Amino acid sequence: MLSGKHLIAGEWVGGGETFTSAPASGEGQIFASGGAAEVERAVAAAEAAFWSYSALAREDRAAFLNRIADEIEARGADLTAIGTAETGLPAARLEGERGRTTGQLRLFAKHILSDAYLDLRHDVALPDRQPLPRPDIRLMQRPVGPVAVFGASNFPLAFSTAGGDTASALAAGCPVVVKGHPAHPGTGEVVAQAIHAAIKATGVHPGVFSLIQGVGNDLGEALVQHPLITAVGFTGSLRGGRALFDLCARRPVPIPFFGELGSVNPVFLLPGALAARGEAVAKGWVGSLTMGAGQFCTNPGIVLMIDGVGADGFVTAAQEAAGAVAAQVMLTDGIAAAYRAGRDRVAAQGGVREVLATPCDGRRATPAIYEVAGKDWLANHALGDEVFGPMGLIVRVSDFAEMEAMARSLEGQLTCTLQMEDGDTDLARRLMPVLERKAGRVLANGFPTGVEVCEAMVHGGPYPASTNFGATSVGTMAIRRWLRPVSYQNLPEALLPDALR
Structure with missing residues (x-):
């Protein structure tokens, strides 16, 4: 079923360097590992495809996206089997993620059939205006060109080969070159097979999509620095994303880098909610914190509450709930090692007290809960750094003023959550x-894990949550990343794009 090769411009290409996958179960498989030569071939094909694909009728692009969704669904059993083996994620999680992936593709197919995403504008000519006449000016959004997409480790389907970045770029009219994530290369190849089948079925240019597999930094660096790549979509670590962002900025022609990098997603537990249902909130928080071994970018890593009535009960309930969570397999050995190092780093900070921490080794992770006083958190910037995994930090503040000071001191976040009762409204309003200002999504009386794919969703935020605070990687507004406005002044009707006529 697997070739172990790259898909480049409609051909399965091997040769050269290889790497062996490291699945959670079963034997590793050998895959080609690409470099500058594969990047050159894929990007040149994407540039050649751009001229016809960007001009393709929206109905035809929508049909292509829908066909990709159909082809992914046809390979559902294969994707579940190889995805569970490679990642250790349960079958139900991967099946749900597959539905999200195909749902995104179909959502964008529907979205582009309307003119709304084109932001059409028309200022009619005013030839008699004084002191100067006004020309006829029309505006619409146009695709930027070939786009590079980096697959994410924690979502092998919804944020990877045919995930939201790829779906939105293809919807915009931009060919895509994907750097597959080495944590799940087999899953990536099966999805690429689905896209390849959709290309052949619909007759679009084969350069519209390529998948290059590989390990190490050289492949990613070659991709973002290729002069024909016009924008980059990335979901991953702060360190890796910042390095690629800097490369994009240092290019002779800088390009936008849309990176989703990291967030601790704080939960503000206000006094009324703490008193009325603190223990229930604690259980819900631990459930969200430990879901999928905590390997979500919206994992709620910090809870802030005013020390006093109900605070001890919250801590006890969180301890009991976390203690009942069994060890879970993490996505890679490296992620598991980083989780252990992260929780050890937090535990060693001044003023931090252990609530629950049990040994974990290898690729399996167990929950860890710590607590710290607000003054110690404010004095130590390191306590606000993300730990990717099922670790939570409870911060006891002395009063609401200290809670407000903590909120102001936060770096950019994907989400901030309010747990509140009606009586907390005045504090919440403050x-x-x-x-x-700090987050791309603010929610009340829920938990941030679970990002709805819809028109109004924002999955982004100020740095370091993302590298562009005006963008989202989830929801239909994600298409804006791959478009740029063009004005047309006094052009004859025959030269205008169809949507502007």
Whole structure:
């Protein structure tokens, strides 16, 4: 079923360097590992495809996206089998993620059939205006060109080969070159097979999509520095994303880098909610914190509460709930090692007290809960750094003023959550201007894991949550990343794009 090769411009290409996958179960398989030569071939094909694909009728692009979704569904059993082996994720999780992946493709297919995403504008000519006439000016959004996409480790389907970045770029009219994630190369190849089948079925240019597998930094660096790549989509670590962002900025022609990098997604537990249902919130928080071994970018890593009535009960309930969570397999050995190092780093900080921590080794992770006083958190910037995995930090603040100071000190976040009762409204209202400035999504009386794919969703935020605070990687607004506005002044009708006529 697997070739172990790259898909480049409609051909399965091997040769050269290889690497062996490291699945959670079963034997590793050998895959080709690409470099500058494969990047050159794939990007040149994407540039050749751009001229016809960007001009393709929206109905035809929508049909292509829908066909990709159909082809992925036809390979559902294969994707579940290889995905569970490679990642250790349960079958139900992968089946749900597959539905999200095909749902995204179909959502963008529907989205582009409307003119709304084109932001059409028309200022009619005013030839008699004084002191100067006004020309006829029309505006619409146009695709930027070939796009590079980096597959994510924690979502082998929804944020990887045919995930939201790829779906939105193809919807915009941009060919895509994907760097597959080495944590799940087999899953990536099966998805690429689905896209390849859709290309052949619909007759679009084969250069519209390529998948290059590989390990190490050289492949990613070659991709973002290729002069024909016009934008980059990335989901991953702060360190890796920042390195690629800097490369994009240092190019002779800089390009936008849309990176989703990291977030601790703080939960503000206000006094009324703490008193009324603190223990229930604790259990819900631990459930969200440990879901999928905590390997979500929206994992709620920090809870802030005012020390006093109900605080001890919250800590006890969180301890009991986390203690009942069994060890879970993490996505890679490297992620598991980083999780252990991260929780050890937090435990060693001044003022931090252990609530629950059990040994974990190898690729299996167990929950860890710590607590710290607000003054110690404010004095130590390192306590606000993300630990990717099922670790949570409870921060006891002395009063609401200290909670507000903590909110102001936060770096950019993907989400901020309010747990509140009606009686907390005035305090919540005081926090809202701060939370709106710090996060791309503010929610109440829920938990941030679970990102709805819809028109109004924002999955992004100020740095370091993402590298572009005006963008989202989830929801239909994600298409804006791959478009740029073009004005047409006094052009004859025959030269205007169809949507502007």
